[in-house]
Amino acid sequence: MRDVLRVFGPFSVWFACFSAVYGLHGLVCSERWSAAGLSLWDGRLALLAACIAAVSIQVGVALMLRAPRLAASSGFTQSVSLWLGWAAVVATLWSLFPVVVTSTCT
Amino acid sequence: MTPLRRHRALTRIWASDPGWKGWFTTVNHTDLGRMFMFTAMIFFVVGGILAMLIRAQLATPRSAFMGPEVYAQVFTMHGTIMMFLFAIPLIEGIAIYLLPKMLGARDLAFPRLTAFGYWCYVFGGSMLLFAMLTGLAPDSGWFLYPPLSSTLGSPGINSDFWLIGITFVEISAICAAVEITVTILRFRAPGMSLDKMPIFAWYMLVVALMILTGFPPLILGSVLLELERAFGWPFFQVAEGGDSLLWQHLFWLFGHPEVYIIFLPAAGIISTVLPVMARTTLMGYGWVVAAAVALGVLSFGIWVHHMFTTGIPHMALAFFSAASTLVAVPTAVQIFAWIGTIWKGKPQLKLPMLWILAFFATFVIGGLTGVMLAVVPFNWQAHDTHFVVAHLHYVLIGGFVFPVLAGLYYWLPHLTGRRRFFRLGEPAFWLVFVGFHVTFLAMHWVGLLGQRRRTFTYEHGQGWEAINLISSIGGFITAIGFALVLIDIAINALVTLRGRRNPWGAGTLEWAMPKPVPAYNFASLPPVRGREPLYDDPGLDLRIARGEGYLGDPGDGRRKTLVVDIASGRPEQVVVFPSNTALPIVMALVTGVAFLGVLIKAFWLVPLAVLGVAALAFRWVWSLGTRTDEGLLDAGHGLSLPLASASTRPPGWWGTAFLLVANATFFASLLFGYAFLWTVAPNWPPPAYLEPGLAGPALGLAGIVLAPLGLRLAERLLRAGHAMTPGLAIALTGAAATASAGVLAVLASADPQGHAYDAIVRVIAGYVLIHVVLAAAMSVYLAARRSAGFVSPDRYGEVRIVRLWTDYAAITALLGLAALHLPGALT
Ligand code: HEM
Ligand SMILES: [Cu+2]
Numbered sequence: 049m050r051d052v053l054r055v056f057g058p059f060s061v062w063f064a065c066f067s068a069v070y071g072l073h074g075l076v077c078s079e080r081w082s083a084a085g086l087s088l089w090d091g092r093l094a095l096l097a098a099c100i101a102a103v104s105i106q107v108g109v110a111l112m113l114r115a116p117r118l119a120a121s122s123g124f125t126q127s128v129s130l131w132l133g134w135a136a137v138v139a140t141l142w143s144l145f146p147v148v149v150t151s152t153c154t
Numbered sequence: 155m156t157p158l159r160r161h162r163a164l165t166r167i168w169a170s171d172p173g174w175k176g177w178f179t180t181v182n183h184t185d186l187g188r189m190f191m192f193t194a195m196i197f198f199v200v201g202g203i204l205a206m207l208i209r210a211q212l213a214t215p216r217s218a219f220m221g222p223e224v225y226a227q228v229f230t231m232h233g234t235i236m237m238f239l240f241a242i243p244l245i246e247g248i249a250i251y252l253l254p255k256m257l258g259a260r261d262l263a264f265p266r267l268t269a270f271g272y273w274c275y276v277f278g279g280s281m282l283l284f285a286m287l288t289g290l291a292p293d294s295g296w297f298l299y300p301p302l303s304s305t306l307g308s309p310g311i312n313s314d315f316w317l318i319g320i321t322f323v324e325i326s327a328i329c330a331a332v333e334i335t336v337t338i339l340r341f342r343a344p345g346m347s348l349d350k351m352p353i354f355a356w357y358m359l360v361v362a363l364m365i366l367t368g369f370p371p372l373i374l375g376s377v378l379l380e381l382e383r384a385f386g387w388p389f390f391q392v393a394e395g396g397d398s399l400l401w402q403h404l405f406w407l408f409g410h411p412e413v414y415i416i417f418l419p420a421a422g423i424i425s426t427v428l429p430v431m432a433r434t435t436l437m438g439y440g441w442v443v444a445a446a447v448a449l450g451v452l453s454f455g456i457w458v459h460h461m462f463t464t465g466i467p468h469m470a471l472a473f474f475s476a477a478s479t480l481v482a483v484p485t486a487v488q489i490f491a492w493i494g495t496i497w498k499g500k501p502q503l504k505l506p507m508l509w510i511l512a513f514f515a516t517f518v519i520g521g522l523t524g525v526m527l528a529v530v531p532f533n534w535q536a537h538d539t540h541f542v543v544a545h546l547h548y549v550l551i552g553g554f555v556f557p558v559l560a561g562l563y564y565w566l567p568h569l570t571g572r573r574r575f576f577r578l579g580e581p582a583f584w585l586v587f588v589g590f591h592v593t594f595l596a597m598h599w600v601g602l603l604g605q606r607r608r609t610f611t612y613e614h615g616q617g618w619e620a621i622n623l624i625s626s627i628g629g630f631i632t633a634i635g636f637a638l639v640l641i642d643i644a645i646n647a648l649v650t651l652r653g654r655r656n657p658w659g660a661g662t663l664e665w666a667m668p669k670p671v672p673a674y675n676f677a678s679l680p681p682v683r684g685r686e687p688l689y690d691d692p693g694l695d696l697r698i699a700r701g702e703g704y705l706g707d708p709g710d711g712r713r714k715t716l717v718v719d720i721a722s723g724r725p726e727q728v729v730v731f732p733s734n735t736a737l738p739i740v741m742a743l744v745t746g747v748a749f750l751g752v753l754i755k756a757f758w759l760v761p762l763a764v765l766g767v768a769a770l771a772f773r774w775v776w777s778l779g780t781r782t783d784e785g786l787l788d789a790g791h792g793l794s795l796p797l798a799s800a801s802t803r804p805p806g807w808w809g810t811a812f813l814l815v816a817n818a819t820f821f822a823s824l825l826f827g828y829a830f831l832w833t834v835a836p837n838w839p840p841p842a843y844l845e846p847g848l849a850g851p852a853l854g855l856a857g858i859v860l861a862p863l864g865l866r867l868a869e870r871l872l873r874a875g876h877a878m879t880p881g882l883a884i885a886l887t888g889a890a891a892t893a894s895a896g897v898l899a900v901l902a903s904a905d906p907q908g909h910a911y912d913a914i915v916r917v918i919a920g921y922v923l924i925h926v927v928l929a930a931a932m933s934v935y936l937a938a939r940r941s942a943g944f945v946s947p948d949r950y951g952e953v954r955i956v957r958l959w960t961d962y963a964a965i966t967a968l969l970g971l972a973a974l975h976l977p978g979a980l981t
Contacts, residue, residue: 056447151468
């Protein structure tokens with residue numbers, strides 16, 4: 049099962065982080081955010097922090113996959129999961145870059 | 155024992171019942187795979203006839219052929235049938251038929267579940283056909299957006315048919331997915347490690363996991379919408395704190411992965427067939443596996459690209475536009491692997507290859523128009539025009555139907571045991587290919603000129619007449635082509651000569667069996683050393699027949715196959731399959747009665763049917779396992795293995811685990827819906843949040859701790875040879891406590907028709923209650939199993955299964971109660 053988790057894990061983490069950032073974005077743009085006394089700038093900062101967290105988690109996953117303790121049972125699943133680990137890092141950077149280039153809620 | 159005598163002995167053990175009875179009692183994957191494929195083809199014909207009606211209507215402006223009401227039913231049913239009753243079941247059928255044969259097993263992991271899934275599909279599909287024939291068909295488009303589909307826009311029964319029928323069919327998809335996952339992971343030939351699996355199995359593993367996590371959001375959406383329609387719980391009605399956008403999120407959380415659930419199996423077929431047609435092996439196997447996995451997971455993160463015109467902020471648009479462009483990368487990896495495969499081999503232009511080339515030409519165009527649509531400004535222009543219709547048909551027909559036809563022609567000798575003699579297939583191919591492109595290229599064009607989709611007519615003088623007429627003529631040519639394909643397949647299946655065992659010279663295990671396929675697949679299970687066992691060992695088929703593999707001895711007359719370790723494929727256990735039974739069809743019928751009760755608003759039928767299902771489920775699981783410790787069984791080659799039912803994690807444990815993955819996705823979608831309404835629905839907060847008080851949370855927490863502890867204690871006691879009763883009693887007490895917390899929450903909530911908040915509180919509490927009761931019932935069942943001797947200090951796998959359910963119920967109860975009480979506690 050560990051081999052299967054290694055292969056499916058990296059992108060599942062991408063999906064979780066991506067959805068979390070999107071959910072946070074929904075919250076920032078909702079009335080709840082202003083009702084809590086927070087500004088759009090706070091929102092942008094929160095989103096940035098979330099992105100940095102997402103990228104670090106993703107890099108962490110990619111590094112963790114190299115740990116001998118979690119090694120796959122065959123070279124094949126080992127290398128496939130390593131490719132996927134780094135591909136997911138790139139996917140995170142690419143899919144979250146809007147946080148720094150577009151307007152937040154309009 | 156001679157091969158012939160072995161064949162006779164194994165056939166006696168594995169054969170379905172003779173005559174018409176066999177249709178209803180078979181649990182064999184070869185039969186059921188064929189039945190799935192055949193039924194899906196019938197729905198293809200129905201969907202195709204509807205497409206012809208659409209094209210007849212649109213051929214001329216101001217056509218008097220159909221009015222708007224009929225047209226709405228026709229396009230809705232066309233889309234619904236093609237997606238839910240043709241494409242998905244056809245894939246399930248192909249996988250059910252092929253996987254055990256490719257993996258070197260004698261059947262799928264849960265044979266009765268295959269049959270149950272098939273009958274759910276047939277009954278659910280029949281409901282929709284019935285609706286269509288009586289003029290009551292759903293008519294709000296295949297994605298059934300409320301408020302058009304809610305009682306506001308569709309007061310009649312039409313939308314209910316969709317919600318009930320499709321949910322019923324989705325049960326079948328979930329069953330198939332659980333089964334396919336467990337089969338691929340554990341029911342393989344000895345020695346077939348993950349890196350030696352046929353590439354199709356990798357693809358289907360991705361697809362099955364996608365079904366388990368992709369379908370639950372839609373099932374949840376359907377449940378909520380049906381609750382709204384039947385009882386007025388306003389989940390999607392803005393005035394009462396609901397939001398119709400919630401449906402769009404739930405639908406597309408399913409809908410976009412669905413597109414890849416359809417495409418990936420087709421890609422798996424190409425990755426299997428193309429190398430054989432090119433007389434070589436697949437280039438970049440590892441990259442293709444990585445690409446399939448990446449594509450499958452990525453497809454979950456792009457659902458909002460179907461909602462670009464709903465007025466969402468720029469940043470959200472950019473997120474999903476960016477993520478949508480990402481899928482181009484793994485798709486390209488596969489395309490290059492295929493081109494590389496053709497390059498390195500010696501391609502032959504046989505009929506399957508023709509369909510694959512048609513796939514390339516068509517799918518690439520569909521992919522490019524897809525990238526166009528992922529660009530937001532263009533999307534705003536083209537949204538809801540025939541450009542989108544053209545795009546989706548390029549992807550669905552080019553990316554699914556063409557590869558599947560390549561596959562059908564490739565495996566036809568396998569399915570029928572005959573060689574193809576009549577050559578209708580080639581002219582049919584050209585008719586379809588040319589007709590298809592005429593139809594849909596033209597459709598792009600009128601779409602860009604502004605013709606809206608789902609609109610029953612258009613005016614003279616808009617410059618669309620000639621293009622629409624050409625498109626319709628193309629449509630009829632395509633239809634004639636498809637009809638010829640079906641005729642070609644039918645006559646070649648019925649009347650031609652017996653064929654050879656491995657006509658294409660392929661390397662995968664499904665070609666190592668005699669034709670017509672025996673009910674037991676392999677006379678003995680072949681040890682596997684490479685990805686193409688038949689290339690590695692040309693005499694393999696004969697040695698299998700001579701019983702030189704594993705489990706070659708028909709022995710005690712039980713249906714046996716091997717269970718292997720997931721990663722290495724090392725044989726670990728012998729599994730004994732159940733034999734022919736009418737239980738699945740009866741259970742599907744009784745399940746259908748529950749659905750029917752909701753459909754015709756005879757709600758008293760529902761609890762009766764649920765009781766019936768529970769009783770049947772009891773019978774179902776009771777027949778598993780043994781009352782004695784059998785010790786080790788001889789598996790051949792000097793290998794002695796225990797029975798799977800005596801292991802700590804029997805196949806049922808794995809099935810449960812994956813079913814719970816689907817279940818957890820359902821629950822997560824429910825919490826997502828709740829959070830979504832809380833953040834963005836306009837009429838929030840509700841008049842009052844639930845007052846948590848002390849009793850509810852205290853009872854709930856006590857139960858959440860007690861139940862899992864009780865089961866662990868029960869297992870301890872059992873393994874030490876004592877009675878399990880004290881442990882089970884604690885578990886039941888815990889269940890009662892959690893259940894009371896749920897009931898208290900329901901009692902404390904306000905009128906669910908008044909505000910979406912109170913409605914969703916009831917759904918969450920109901921979900922928790924159902925699971926707690928289910929886990930409790932399983933504990934009682936466990937006590938019965940112990941006293942009947944099925945569970946013993948050495949055979950406690952069933953305790954582990956019940957423990958899994960109990961833990962799951964506890965975790966969801968914890969999350970559910972927290973979700974119910976937090977808003978009230980915070981304000
Ligand atoms: C000869 C074959 C086919 C033709 C001529 C055809 C034609 C059409 C047309 C004209 C529409 C648009 C109706 C409208 O919006 O007014 C449509 C919708 C659709 N078609 Fe097809 N189709 C064919 C095959 C298929 C297949 C094989 C699939 C799926 C596997 C499919 C899936 C759909 C879907 C999902 C819709 C959207 C329905 C909706 O708007 O709710 N079609 N088709
Ligand atoms: Cu999509």
